[in-house]
Amino acid sequence: MALYRAGTEDIIRVNDLVIPVSLHTGAQWPTESDTPVEQLVSISLSIFHDVSKTAETDDLKFSINYSEIAKRIRTAVASKTFVSLQELSRYVCQSAGPISPSDDALGSEICVKVKQLKGPLHAKTIAIEHLAKRMPNGSWTHRKINHIVEDLTCPIIVGINPAERLERQNVVVNLSVDTGDQGLERGYWLDFRNLIKVLYEDLSVSNFQTLEALTSSVASKTLQHLANSYPTTPTVSVRVAKPSALTLAGSAEVEICRTDAQSDVPSKFTQSVASTFEHPKNGLATVAIALGSNLGDSFRNIEYALRLLEIPEEILEGFPVEPRPVLAVVNTSFLYETAPMYVTDQPSFINCACIVETNLSPPDVLELIKRIEFIVGRVPSIRNGPRAVDLDIIFYDHIVFDALGGTRYGNRDVVIPHPRVQEREFVLRPLNDMIPGYIHPVLKKTVAILLQDIYDPTGRPMNKVLPIPRYPISPTLSSPYSSIPPVPETLTHWTYPSDPSMRTSYTRKTHIMATLNVTPDSFSDGAKHDALPAALQYVSSSVAAGATIIDVGGYSTRPGAAFVSVEDEVARVVPAIKAIRDAASLETLSSPQPNDNNDVAFSDDLVKRIVDLPISMDTFRWEVAEAGINAGANCINDVYAFTGPDSWPLSPAGTEKGDREALYMSKLKAVARQYAVPVVLMHSRGEAGKNKDYGEYAYAEDTFGRGAVLEGVRVELGAKVDQIVLGKGGVRRWLVVADPGIGFSKSLNGNLEVLRSARDVVAGVKIGDKIVLESHRNPLRGYPQLIGVSRKSFLGAILAQDPEGRETEPKERTWATAAAVSCAVQQGALIVRVHDVKEMADVIKVADALW
Known part of the structure; x- marks a missing residue:
């Protein structure tokens, strides 16, 4: 019993006296009616009574006969019907009668609880509980x-x-x-x-x-x-x-x-829906903005819009905002190619989203993005129709906001969260790349769940896109704002599935990166292509065979390779890049050269393909990267992932080594961000032949002892990628390609583990030791991969195994490379880096058809 009177003495109880009682309130299902329904009722009484005299004499006459009380109640209610539990409860008090043989005790108090054992539908029981006091005149209060x-x-x-x-x-x-x-x-x-x-x-x-x-x-x-x-x-x-x-x-x-x-x-x-808003007073607000484009150079339009977002003071000139407007893009999604929604008779869209931090209010953010749409070139048209760029506020912190902006804002209605976000995959999927756990402030569902709710596996898939800018930049291209550099035009773009499970509805194309080493000491083809004519011949034959990108390297990563100064590396790389971009230089190759064994049939089409070929630079130096881009390169391929050659293990800031690593990171991020070029970020641990122990990741091993190296790649490369993508000045997520670093700081079995399960490197799995720390989302989730296995020493180690094995030079590992490349394709690599393009092109073509 839950109710007690103040200053309680002793208590005698009758607990859970079960009696069938006729009630008009109905059983579990029926509603109240004139016909009573017999139901089981439990009656409990707590009688407040001093038991000391009974205890002293051991004589019941000084106490309460609970058997008599129970009998009296049972007899009284058995032949009567009751309208409600409340009426029954009152009657129980009356039927109990005198509860003590002594007149002095007639005023004693009792606690009554009457419980209907089968309550109305959905409830187990219902009950009335109360205190009742019998007055000298026989009434009860x-x-x-x-x-x-x-x-x-x-x-x-x-x-x-x-x-x-x-x-x-x-x-x-x-x-x-x-x-x-x-x-x-x-x-x-x-x-x-x-x-x-x-x-x-x-x-x-x-x-x-x-x-x-x-x-x-x-x-x-x-x-x-x-x-x-x-x-x-x-x-x-x-x-x-x-x-x-x-x-x-x-x-x-x-x-x-x-x-x-x-x-x-x-x-x-x-539900509190704000209609007025003050500027954030304590820090900055976090805002999610969706972007889309399907007119003109969509990739350039989106990049231009993002840059304009970060100069709000210039864009809002003449529009008074206090305090001084501040905005920084701190995260971006992948880019997606999507079918138009609502109005379907228009080109496909390129969609993405970004997270910004700002002190602007929601109406001021809306004013900013409307001005940016106008600057980039939005063409007023039908609702949901074609546009050069479209920006929408999706979330603003966790607020719910709905207000008419008034004449100051062109009478635009500001609604946050965006009222249709829950029905748009092309908005939810980019948001899911960045903030899957964000909870919609109205719908109370995470972004990940909202996406899952609307995902239709039978519909046209949203493919991810990797845009590649055109360099060198056109002399006629300039920026009207001195605070932002010109945005390059787009050279080409590559699409790939947003989810490996979508491959059945996607025509695969694995891109071939031909390896052009303009060094005298590369591990596999040193000095072979360091002469410019030979380099151009290799490029031409590679493109003719099917290469879609050339990787130019001027500093060998071979263990023990000689130091090369920045000036020397630039002197090696830049002339090769300029020559590839120069049609006149290529046309000289159409005439046979002495002893060149070049059987490529040149044509205007081939020359154009070479001139427009994406070029990657295999470098870890920002000076070389910038010089190469200005010469015509389109991509940075860094085996140290922006942390420099001596960065393993990473050191804390404030130390000489840590500050040097931070300098590499900041400089290379700045170059990649300014020029909007793709970056290939590889997992490595310093010198390629060292640091092969992954014991700290043993928690991730399966029953076959596999998984530690994969986990190491996810954790270590993932941390660097997050540092490169997230925060102010970060590289766009859609420009990052992950390289698991096969052949770098991994044992033979470690290399095989990574190659065999490369798909798991970028899978949507949890990482971290679940016993020691809470696991978290794989930071490499969803990134495209470049896999380089060509001629590598682990292949030679396999070929040398067993008594019948043989030692091989790198150039003798073509067939071994073919097997490894086929596995890379099967694992979903977007790009494979090879030396023997003609042979590997055949392998990749068949592998693409198979997988």
């Missing part, structure tokens, strides 16, 4: 009247974990309503069935993240439902439990007590 609903169970969406947003789970509500001295008289009876129905229906459509908010909502709804029913506001106590919340516990539970219907009312009942 009642106080502390409690109406109890036990175990109201409802399956709902509740919780902050992503899995909890996918399926309903049962919550169990226990509720008591204290109506004071009122509640047993007919005019104040509480309608249990109606209250349970109201609460169940409201719970069914609720969508809270926390148990606290859910519990408060139940209390609030109950108080609202009972408003004006009693002279004084009832006191509501609510307990809500989640039995499925904890694996090793029965449940998680929150209990509250409320008397004011408006206290702690969660947004489910009073």
Whole structure:
């Protein structure tokens, strides 16, 4: 029994006396009717009585005969029908009669609890509990009247974990309503069935993240439902439990007590939608913006728009904003090629999203992006029609905002979150790249779940896109804003599946990166192509055979290779790049050269293909990268992932080594960001032949002892990629290509592990030791991969195994390379880096057809 009087003495109880009683309130299913329904009722009494004299004499005459009390109650209620539990509870008090043989005890107080063992639908039981005092004249007074609903169970969406947003789970509500001295008289009876129905229906459509908010909502709804029913506001106590919340516990539970219907009312009942907004006072707001384009050079348009976002003071000139406007792009998604939605008779779109930090208010952000649309060249057209660029505010921190901007903002309506984000895959998928766990402030679902809700595997897939800019930049191309450099035009772009499972609906094309080493000491072809004519002949034959990009290297990564100064590396790389971009230089190759063995049939088409060929630079130096881009290169391929050759292990800032690593990072990021070029970032640990121990990742090993090296690549390269992509000045996510670094700081078995399971490097898996620390999302998730296996020493080690094995020179490993390249294609590589282009082109063509 839950109710006790103040200064209680001793208590004699009759617990759970079960009696079939005829009630007009109906059983579980039927509603109230004139025909009573027999139901089991449990009656409990707590009789406050001093037992000391009975204890002293051991004589029952000084106590209460609980057997007689139980018999009297059972006899009294068995032949009678009752309209409600409240009426039954009053009758129990009357039928108990004198509860003591002594007249002095007739004023003793009892606590009565009457429970209907099968409550209305959805609740286990309902009950009335109260204190009753028998007065000398035989009447009873009642106080502390409690109406109890036990175990109201409802399956709902509740919780902050992503899995909890996918399926309903049962919550169990226990509720008591204290109506004071009122509640047993007919005019104040509480309608249990109606209250349970109201609460169940409201719970069914609720969508809270926390148990606290859910519990408060139940209390609030109950108080609202009972408003004006009693002279004084009832006191509501609510307990809500989640039995499925904890694996090793029965449940998680929150209990509250409320008397004011408006206290702690969660947004489910009073959704606060702001109509005015002040500039962020404490720090910056985080804003998600979606971008799309399907007119003109879409890739250039989007890059231009992103750069304009970061100069809000110039863009908003003449539009007074206080304080001084600040905005920085701190994260970007992948780029996607998408079919048009709503208006389908128009070109495909290029879509992406970005996260910015700003002190601008929502209406000011809208003003900024509308001006940017105009500057880039949005063509006013039908709603959802073609445009050079389109920008939309999707989220602004966690606020809900809906207001007409007024004449200052052109009377534009500002609605946040974007009202149609939940129906647009082309918005949700880019957002999922960056903020999958962000919870929609109205729908109470994460971005990841919203995407899952609308994803249609039978529809046209959204392919990712890697744009490649044209360099050298046209002399006529300039920027109207001195604070941002000119944005290059697009040379070409490559598409690839946004999910490997989509490959059945996607025509594969694995790109071939031909390897042009203009060094005298490369491990596989040193001095072969360091003469310019030979280099151009290699390029021409490679393009004719099917190469779609050339990787030019002027500094060998071979262990023990001689140091090359920046000036010497530039002197090796830049002339080769300029020659490839020079049609006149290429045309000289159309005439046979002495001893060149060049059987390429030159044509105007081949020359054009070579001149327009994407060029990558194999360098870790920002000076070389910038010089190469200005000469005509389009991509940076860095085996140290922007941290320099001596960066393993990474050192903290403030140390000489750490500051040197930070300098490499900042300089290379600045070059990549300014020129908007793709970057290939490789996993390495310093010198290629060292640092092969991955024991710290043993937690990731499977039963065959595999997985530690893969985990090491995900963790180590992932940390560098995050540093390069995230934050102010970050490289666009869509420009990053991951290279797992086969042949670099890995044992033979480690190389095989990575090659065999390269798809897992960029898979949507969790990383981290789950026992020591909470695992988290793979930072390499979704990135395209470049895999380089051509002629590498681990292939030679395999060929030398067993008694019949043989030692091989790098150039003798063509067939071994073919097997490894085929595996790379099967694992979904976007690019494979090879030396023997003609032979590998055949391998890749067949492998593409197979996988």
